[in-house]
Structure formats: structure tokens, C-alpha cells
Amino acid sequence: MLNYFRPKTIKECLECITDDRVYIAGGTDLLVEMRNGHDLSKKTLIDLSHIPELKGVKKIDGGLEIMACTSHDDLVLNKDVNKSLKVLSDACRTVGSPQIRNMGTIGGSIGTASPASDPMPALMLADGSAVIINKKGEIREEKLEKFVVKPGITTLKNDELILSVKVKSLEDYKQSFFKIGRRKALAIARLNFAMAILKNKDNTIKDIKIVVGAALPVTKRFYDIEKQLIGKKLTEKIIEKISKDISDQVLEIAGPRKSSEYKIPVIKNIISRMLKDMEV
Amino acid sequence: MKLMLNMTINNEKISVEIEPDSRLLDVLRDDLGLLGTKEGCGVGECGACTVIIDGKTANSCVTLAASMEGCDIKTIEYLSKNGKLHPMQKSFIDNSALQCGFCTPGFVLSGVNLLERNPNPTEEEIKEGISGNICRCTGYEQIVKAVEDVRDEKYIKDGACDE
Numbered sequence: 001m002l003n004y005f006r007p008k009t010i011k012e013c014l015e016c017i018t019d020d021r022v023y024i025a026g027g028t029d030l031l032v033e034m035r036n037g038h039d040l041s042k043k044t045l046i047d048l049s050h051i052p053e054l055k056g057v058k059k060i061d062g063g064l065e066i067m068a069c070t071s072h073d074d075l076v077l078n079k080d081v082n083k084s085l086k087v088l089s090d091a092c093r094t095v096g097s098p099q100i101r102n103m104g105t106i107g108g109s110i111g112t113a114s115p116a117s118d119p120m121p122a123l124m125l126a127d128g129s130a131v132i133i134n135k136k137g138e139i140r141e142e143k144l145e146k147f148v149v150k151p152g153i154t155t156l157k158n159d160e161l162i163l164s165v166k167v168k169s170l171e172d173y174k175q176s177f178f179k180i181g182r183r184k185a186l187a188i189a190r191l192n193f194a195m196a197i198l199k200n201k202d203n204t205i206k207d208i209k210i211v212v213g214a215a216l217p218v219t220k221r222f223y224d225i226e227k228q229l230i231g232k233k234l235t236e237k238i239i240e241k242i243s244k245d246i247s248d249q250v251l252e253i254a255g256p257r258k259s260s261e262y263k264i265p266v267i268k269n270i271i272s273r274m275l276k277d278m279e280v
Numbered sequence: 281m282k283l284m285l286n287m288t289i290n291n292e293k294i295s296v297e298i299e300p301d302s303r304l305l306d307v308l309r310d311d312l313g314l315l316g317t318k319e320g321c322g323v324g325e326c327g328a329c330t331v332i333i334d335g336k337t338a339n340s341c342v343t344l345a346a347s348m349e350g351c352d353i354k355t356i357e358y359l360s361k362n363g364k365l366h367p368m369q370k371s372f373i374d375n376s377a378l379q380c381g382f383c384t385p386g387f388v389l390s391g392v393n394l395l396e397r398n399p400n401p402t403e404e405e406i407k408e409g410i411s412g413n414i415c416r417c418t419g420y421e422q423i424v425k426a427v428e429d430v431r432d433e434k435y436i437k438d439g440a441c442d443e
Contacts, residue, residue, distance in 0.1 A: 001281055002299075003281065004283065024347065027342055027344045027347065031341070032323045032342060034301065040301055047346060096412070098390065098409060099337045099412040
């Protein structure tokens, strides 16, 4: 028999946690899974949608803490997010449809670990980490790169709950998000990208962050390439080189697929275009 | 395990006994007889099942009914008052913004909710506002026009229609 709990506080929620727990927040993924035969009849369903503590965005030192049950639409509209991490509100604006953005949550987007998540590249760009609490009330923080193990799999244990995501403010950076889907609305990303760049007065790069999402099984920050660029200027030659290096790495990680013939040159061109656009 | 769900539907407080894994769509249609809300794709992509929850649109096919405790829900049945159509409904008819009509309740609610949240949307914003609804017969031009006409106050507000 399905057990259902609708806790009103995090404390109550932790008390409900059992080994067979399944969380529901917006439901936009879980109800599709249920329709596809995901059997909940012997599970404990914990409804996170009535816990006010899990909603909203807080300012923290150097950045923001986004509570797990904050909807994509709330992040599109949130003033602090638009100020500190515009790229995240841009990314959330491309999720599903207005209806899905109203219901779907950031915690759900991370927890389901879909390779096509649109917020994920923006969160990783801002050194995002998941804040996780366990049944005993112990809190741990984990970088999103570590938290997402592979498609659909995270390090979240059965006795744990995602509380929030912490991100750094990129207020001084130029930021950019780009997505390609099969159509504009209601499309799952085939490719998505996020970038941020901070320049010195002499136009050399002080800091740069580059993330490729949907083309890969797990969203990836290109730390090695970022490091090579510090102190350099974004000349045509350098842009050409890094866009090639990144698309080569994507091919190497994802392996050749039927779609590679299309995707790899497109990845190269988009990275090159995004860098050029940020140079202007 | 049955549970009692209390919510406000179309300004009426109701309590209904549900299964904890029921979809809002099924509770609306099967338990409450509100058949204006349609099931199209069943996976949150087509928007035929759109309702307004606490002032925002949602796909009732991917909404857990149990999560709706205490929520304010508006369905297409909410719009017409005393036999008079809502301006958005009237505008859809006048603009021939429907053929088979299956997607229409969802489109009308998306249009109404868009104007509630942004009374003066651009054409681009209207397209964005209805982007979660799919029509497979009319095409979108007439639907956008229908929303524009309501935006431009070609119809009297508050449910009464300008004949």
C-alpha cells in the first residue's frame, strides 16, 4: 500500500524518511514516470510541496542559496537571481513551457539528474553545490559535478534530502546561455551551453567559465581550458582553438553517435559564436 | 490509503476523497465532473489539461491531486458567468481561433492567465505565454489575434461580452 506524507517543515519531513521513500515536488517528472509504469504502490511518497522553508532564494556571503522547491518560474522572476546570476534565469526561461516552469523545481531538476537539464549548466558555471541533509539532521555540501554521477543517478542516499543549491554571484561577469532543441517551446535540450567571462582593464581574461550540458551524459565544466585562457585575449585564433578543443573533448567523452556529424560542428560553431558575442 | 483533499475550485470550497497517487486531472474530471479540462498527451507537453493553480498555469495531468491541499484552482468552467462568456472565450470564437476545440480550454486559460500576470504583452510575449499549449488544427495566428483583441480591450471586462 502506498504511504503518503505531506510534511509542513523540514523537521517533519526528516521524520517521514524511510528506505523506500520517493519524493515529489512539482511532479512534472514523477507523474510521467508513474504513467510509464513506475510502481509506487509499496512506496512511501513524501510530498515536499507544502514546506515553506524549502522555497525561495536567500542572499549568502558571495552568492545565493536557492531552496530546493523554488520553481523555475520563480527563478526567472527573482530579482537577486537576475542581478547575481542572470544566466540562471535565462536558462530557467527555456525549461519546458510556462506550465512546467510554474510547477517544476530546481531541486527536482538536480535530483533527477537529467543530462538535458537547462538550469544545470548555469548552476555549474556558478560553482553550484548541493546542500543535503540526512534523517539525523547532519548537513553535507557537495559540488554538483560530484553530486551528479551519471544520467539519472546522484550521490543522494535514501536517508537524505536536497535542501538547497548554493551558487556564487557572477554579477561582474558577462554571462551567456544558449540552447538548441527540436522546437522553441516544450523541447528538451539537444545541446545547451553556459559561459561567463570577466575581463581585466587591458581586455585580457581575468576569469572565464565554460560549461557544456546536454551534448554530454553529465554536464561538464571545462576547467582545463578555462585555466589556459587566463591572462590571454580572446583573439579569433584563440576562439577557433578553444571551440575546436571543446568540441573534440565532447566527441571523446560522449563517443561517436549517429548525431555526431551534426552535433560536433554545431558545438564548435556555437562556442565560437558565444565567445565572440561576449567579446563585443 | 484514501485521503481527504480540501481545495478551492472555481471559488467553491470542496472536500473530496482521493487516492494519494491520483492526478489532479482525474479528480477534476472523474470525481468532480469538470469535463472542460481535457487529457491530451498525459505527459505535460500538450497543455490540453491546463488549469490555473494559485494564479499560475499548470498541467493537471502531471500534478498530484494530493499536493493541491489548500490550493486555489480555476478550470475553464470558471470563466463564463450566468451564461455569458468570458471575453477570452468570446474573442476565440470571433477570431475563429478553434476548429476541433480540444485544445481550446487550455489555450483560453493560458491566455487569461497571461493577461492577469502581464496586462499588456507584446506579440512575442503572447506567443511565449501560449507556448505550453499545442493546437493541431487551427494554427496559432488566430489564437494570438484572439489574445491580442482581449489585451486591446475590444471586449468589456468582468465576464460580460460586448455584443
